[in-house]
Amino acid sequence: MDRLAIVIVTFKRQELLSVLFNSILQLTQAPWRVVVVDNENSPKTAQMVSDFAQRMNGQWGSTVDQVDSDGGTSRVCYDPQKENTGGSGGFSEGVRRAYELGAEWFWLMDDDVAVLPEALDRLDAWTDRYDVIQGQRYDYDGTPFFWQHHFVVPLCIYNPLSRAGFNGADHIDVNVMCFEGGLFRRRVVQKIGLPDYRFFIYYDDAIYGYLASKVTQPVLVPDFILRRTREVRHQEVGASGVRQISSTSDMTRFYIMRNRGCMARYFKLYGDYNPVGYGFGTFLSFAKEVLRLLMVDRKNFGSGWKRLWAGYRDSKRVLHDPSWKPMPPLE
Structure with missing residues (x-):
């Protein structure tokens, strides 16, 4: 996939972030960039990112096609924040940074997931047809994660019964996205702008998918690309x-x-x-x-x-x- 940037937002969850880093190193395709937005601005996280960058460059080499603003060619970009801007602020900053670096594709995720080794191969199969792609996820217990993929705009709520039933179709047209594995092409980001930092948390990905649906057709595909690594009581x-x-x-x-x-x-x-x-x-x-x-x-x-x-x-x-x-x- 051409110039794919993984955008990660993290805050005080170094153990989970380590699991995500290890899973990225198992990908069968090398990401062009990994942008890590640290809302904690933690020295521990900074050291983790530095170690991860060395492992990334050792495994796949540096990105000699473009020099970063600091003169480096590392595949990993560390972006600590002066204060906690929430997931919304983190994704807004991460997409901005990746955009300025020249990313063509933006793959967004929190720190409490792990990517599956074949994830980029599976997503790549759809990139010649669609500009906004959402893959499926496994929950913490290994079952398919419940995600409401349709937003009832007049009521401003998710459709509570919108489970992913493909019924023979190879994809589902959707009007929302999720920042756990949502994939966006550069020309979509150009048209709809950055994720809105003012949301802080919640609904920022829903409205970003809604905006994307105004300029292209976002899709949910049946391929599994992530697994959640944090258990949530429900x-x-x-x-x-x-x-x-x-x-x-x-x-x-x-x-x-x-x-x-x-x-x-x-x-x-x-x-x-x-x-x-x-x-x-x-x-x-x-x-x-x-x-x-x-x-x-x-x-x-x-x-x-x-x-x-x-x-x-x-x-x-x-x-x-x-x-x-x-x-x-x-x-």
């Missing part, structure tokens, strides 16, 4: 495990509600905002998070309720703030 809903409700933090609860306002501003830009549908979707989202508190995170109900309400209030502020503008294209 509760299955329905007799056959129709879906899962996973544990989450109070911080995430805040951004789940607050970032609805951010998404609505993007929907307004493209004429997709429906105030009645958005209001009903907000009610459903709030109710789902209350259900999560009751079923999975009962010990945090008091603090969780406060963060949900604070997020809802902030979503209204963003929705009506005339100074809040969507991210611009890079063209």
Whole structure:
């Protein structure tokens, strides 16, 4: 794959990052660049990245086709942040850095996954047909990971029943993406801009996939490319495990509600905002998070309720703030 940059965002999870680094070294194709955005700005992580860069260059050689801004030709670029910018800020910075280096393809992932050895070969088979590609993932226990691949834009919620059933088709057209293994071509990034750092966490990849769907057709393919390396406590809903409700933090609860306002501003830009549908979707989202508190995170109900309400209030502020503008294209 021509000039593929792996963009990794990490924060205080060196053990998981080490697993990811080791898996990258097992790839059957050499990535052109690996950009590591460190939201902790940790000396330990910096040393890990330095050691990883030596192993990368020893295995596949340096990238002599282009010299980095610091004069180096290492395949690995370390980008420590002065403060924690969240996953959203990390991906925004990582894509920006890879873009400036000249990447043609951007493969995004958190630090709590491992790539499968044949992942790039499997993705490469689709790159002559599509510009935005999402492969499948294995969960921590080795089962296929549940991912809602369709976004109901009028309600501003994921379709809770959108499981990956290919039914004989070789792919599924989608209107969202996931920053666990989502692959984007450069010309798409040019048109839709960088991931929005203001989301901090949650829904940043959903809106980026939505934006991509405005300029091309993102697809979910049946090939497995990643496995998750961090176990998350969850509760299955329905007799056959129709879906899962996973544990989450109070911080995430805040951004789940607050970032609805951010998404609505993007929907307004493209004429997709429906105030009645958005209001009903907000009610459903709030109710789902209350259900999560009751079923999975009962010990945090008091603090969780406060963060949900604070997020809802902030979503209204963003929705009506005339100074809040969507991210611009890079063209």
